Amino acid sequence: MTQQFYVSPEQMMKDRADFARKGIARGRSVVVISCSQGIALVAENPSPSLHKIGEIYDKIAFAAVGKYNEFESLRQAGVRYADVRGYSYDREDVTARGLASVYAQSLGAVFTAEQKPFEVELAVAEVGRNQAEDHLYRLTFDGSIADAYGFVVMGGQAETVAEAVGGSWDASAGFGDTIRRAVAALRLGTLAPAGEQVGAPALNPAGSLEVAVLDRDSETNRGVNRAFRRLSERDVLGLLEERAAR
Amino acid sequence: MPKSLSAVLSKRADSRDEVADTSRETTAGRVSAAATSSFSEHLAQSRPDLLPYGMSLSAKNLPAGNLPAVPHATTIVALSFAGGVLMAGDRRATVGSMIASRHIEKVFPADQYSVLGIAGTAGIAIDITRLFQVELEHYEKIEGTLLSLEGKANRLGAMIRANLPMAMQGLAVIPLFAGFDAGRSVGRLFSYDVTGGRYEELEHHSVGSGSVFARGALKKLWRPNMTEDDAVRIAVESLYDASDDDSATGGPDLVRRLWPIVYTVTRTGSRKVSERELGAVVETVVASRALLAREA
Numbered sequence: 001m002t003q004q005f006y007v008s009p010e011q012m013m014k015d016r017a018d019f020a021r022k023g024i025a026r027g028r029s030v031v032v033i034s035c036s037q038g039i040a041l042v043a044e045n046p047s048p049s050l051h052k053i054g055e056i057y058d059k060i061a062f063a064a065v066g067k068y069n070e071f072e073s074l075r076q077a078g079v080r081y082a083d084v085r086g087y088s089y090d091r092e093d094v095t096a097r098g099l100a101s102v103y104a105q106s107l108g109a110v111f112t113a114e115q116k117p118f119e120v121e122l123a124v125a126e127v128g129r130n131q132a133e134d135h136l137y138r139l140t141f142d143g144s145i146a147d148a149y150g151f152v153v154m155g156g157q158a159e160t161v162a163e164a165v166g167g168s169w170d171a172s173a174g175f176g177d178t179i180r181r182a183v184a185a186l187r188l189g190t191l192a193p194a195g196e197q198v199g200a201p202a203l204n205p206a207g208s209l210e211v212a213v214l215d216r217d218s219e220t221n222r223g224v225n226r227a228f229r230r231l232s233e234r235d236v237l238g239l240l241e242e243r244a245a246r
Numbered sequence: 247m248p249k250s251l252s253a254v255l256s257k258r259a260d261s262r263d264e265v266a267d268t269s270r271e272t273t274a275g276r277v278s279a280a281a282t283s284s285f286s287e288h289l290a291q292s293r294p295d296l297l298p299y300g301m302s303l304s305a306k307n308l309p310a311g312n313l314p315a316v317p318h319a320t321t322i323v324a325l326s327f328a329g330g331v332l333m334a335g336d337r338r339a340t341v342g343s344m345i346a347s348r349h350i351e352k353v354f355p356a357d358q359y360s361v362l363g364i365a366g367t368a369g370i371a372i373d374i375t376r377l378f379q380v381e382l383e384h385y386e387k388i389e390g391t392l393l394s395l396e397g398k399a400n401r402l403g404a405m406i407r408a409n410l411p412m413a414m415q416g417l418a419v420i421p422l423f424a425g426f427d428a429g430r431s432v433g434r435l436f437s438y439d440v441t442g443g444r445y446e447e448l449e450h451h452s453v454g455s456g457s458v459f460a461r462g463a464l465k466k467l468w469r470p471n472m473t474e475d476d477a478v479r480i481a482v483e484s485l486y487d488a489s490d491d492d493s494a495t496g497g498p499d500l501v502r503r504l505w506p507i508v509y510t511v512t513r514t515g516s517r518k519v520s521e522r523e524l525g526a527v528v529e530t531v532v533a534s535r536a537l538l539a540r541e542a
């Protein structure tokens with residue numbers, strides 16, 4: 001029989017939070033940013049198939065940092081929640097607010113009740129008819145939920161990247177400019193290998209990027225209700241080269 | 247004695263392994279069992295009441311008695327043309343000998359590369375369509391890739407089979423499914439029976455009360471490698487012929503300007519043929535028939 005030592009609740013919560021924070025900071029950053037054409041989601045992700053960004057519903061997208069298995073199960077749960085809700089009520093009754101609050105509840109429950117908290121941080125984005133109707137929610141490992149204005153930066157060197165994104169953010173810019181700025185900000189947060197300068201351009205600039213958009217006018221531009229569109233490596237390269245050409 | 251002891255020990259070890267195995271199986275098993283990419287399976291597990299052929303409504307639980315008359319959807323035609331497939335449906339729903347609706351739509355896009363049309367009990371058919379649409383979108387979002395055309399056709403078959411108890415109560419739903427097979431680069435057609443049996447059809451097919459007459463027309467009018475425009479025209483002609491002889495199939499309504507619903511599916515995806523295009527086609531078909539001034 002091992003002796004159970006007394007640990008104060010404050011200490012226990014602090015230990016769990018520190019544990020989760022460390023796990024999240026180890027990864028690379030994700031930027032979710034609202035602009036005139038919609039919402040852009042940009043992540044540094046070396047894997048072309050294990051996504052950090054995903055579609056949840058017609059106007060709703062998901063971005064995450066941290067442990068893949070944990071946020072992937074949350075993403076799938078979100079898709080199930082949204083599809084059941086849209087099927088039993090109506091498609092327009094699925095909102096980012098509802099989804100974010102379900103996420104907050106499950107993250108909070110895991111944080112207090114399970115052996116180990118989820119080492120993840122999530123963003124839920126909903127594109128509106130105009131920029132004032134865009135919603136960005138940021139959820140942390142303990143179930144805290146925050147309504148973000150304009151942009152969300154999570155994971156890795158989040159503070160450095162957030163500063164850069166905040167400095168260059170322009171609400172009236174289109175997808176091209178917004179994504180270029182987000183990529184530039186992400187590069188600042190990348191820890192360069194020994195001997196290289198921080199922020200040095202990678203050999204293949206589009207290779208380690210995952211980019212998706214929530215198109216504000218998907219009905220008129222593409223004739224579909226589903227606003228989410230993942231940009232291919234070629235699209236991303238094209239966007240980044242546009243900057244180089246200037 | 248030592249032999250029996252070792253036997254006992256090894257049995258103990260076995261049983262311990264078994265315990266470990268089952269506990270591993272339950273945790274891993276539970277996770278993998280919950281991780282379904284199918285929306286209808288998820289509903290069956292967590293919200294069976296939401297299924298159109300819901301558990302609570304399955305035939306053996308239905309109280310005895312006669313079902314009041316409910317709307318029925320009628321004729322759907324589908325045919326292939328060079329580079330794709332087309333599906334068209336008339337606009338009539340009937341309750342017995344009454345017209346229940348002149349505006350009903352019975353052909354729907356299932357996803358970007360497939361369409362389905364429905365005949366039979368309208369209420370259940372429309373819900374199955376909705377379920378099928380969510381099923382395909384759900385798979386796409388969970389897996390990050392589109393289901394193969396055969397996979398889609400099989401899922402639809404499973405849903406129709408699940409509706410079999412209702413079909414035996416007289417609430418049958420018969421779909422027709424068409425889509426573009428990206429792997430083979432051809433448009434393909436699938437028909438079903440109430441047991442969920444799935445049959446690939448070549449060239450053309452039709453379902454519903456007017457299908458006999460529509461199929462006769464298609465047999466004479468369909469040619470290999472037709473253009474999309476020709477395909478739209480003969481779909482309208484075949485529905486016209488069906489409405490001519492079947493009271494449950496609605497013809498083109500020139501007074502209310504109601505035309506059949508027509509979708510085409512090609513490599514670039516599904517497209518609803520516009521009212522304006524259809525209006526022109528219907529007017530030429532009706533004019534050419536009026537010109538012939540034939541009685542039968």
